[in-house]
Amino acid sequence: MATSLIKHKRITTTLAKAKALRQYVEPLITKSKNDTTHSRRTVFSYLQDKEAVTILFREISEKVASRPGGYTRIIKLENRLGDNAEMAFIELVDYNEVYKKDGAATERKSTRRRGGKKKSGAGAAAENAVEAASATPVETATVEAPETPDEPVAEAAEEQAPETEETPKEEKKED
Template sequence: MRHGKKTNHLGRQTAHRKAMLANMACSLIEHKRINTTVAKAKALKVFVEPLVTKSKEDTTHNRRIVFSKLRSKEAVSELFREVAPKVGDRPGGYTRVIKLGSRLGDAAEMALVELVDFNETYNVGEKPKKKKSTRRAGKKKTEDTASTAQPKEASAKETKKEEPKAEESKAEKKDDKKEE
């Protein structure tokens, strides 16, 4: 009887199922997202999450444990080098399963499995916030305008003094014309 046995066998023998999950996990670590069926996605999530938790602490023992499950040196090194530092502060929940709808050929429910911190779709809105600019620049402008306003007033006084001279010269020219 099957009472209390929660593992989804995915219609495969034990060795085939373990090999398939290891291959899917390596693909997920390498590409950061994969498309698969919903049942395989849920099984993959249960398979990958403990491996990512192990990769947070980079020890030889943890590397060997992860390698025994993944069976790929490249995937293990990428997991410890790239994935673990990004998810270091997260207390679990490293993967996301998004349902995509039915597959055309056999109407199987499809899903997208992705590593949460490597997502471009949902993380697009999370840009680094810009610091608010201070109003110090505005204060400097008022000081600058005050310092430039004084020379303008002085230059205005000088031009007023010069204008009567111009009027005098015009009057002299008119007198010269009258004499002629």
């Protein structure tokens, strides 16, 4: 079953077998992250299938390189009609396109802490001010082309320019 899971990325089986398979396969996937001759031989001693070992070390180990664990997902299905056994999917997490977020590559943080220390005092106020300044949109004046070719572009620019306070040159003319 471990070989089938590695080759097909998803299999349907009973819930009890899926839970047992998870405990068997996840250490093998962890061992495949370290691509050495020793780890290949160790994994081959469990799987006894050269093709499955190759797929595991080439494809699967690259996808799970940043993941600290939890390489499989078990999804419960309806009971089997013949004997009413609990059925389940077991699949490799990184190969399911339904549960992936937009843009695929979702990186996990390397720390397992729940929360960080909160900044206090001037450091937090300065950082909040920087975030607020970067969050506000910057308005820019746009100059549209004149409707008729007779109007010069400079007049259109003056009409579109925002009005400002009087400059010191204009104040001197009034005096």
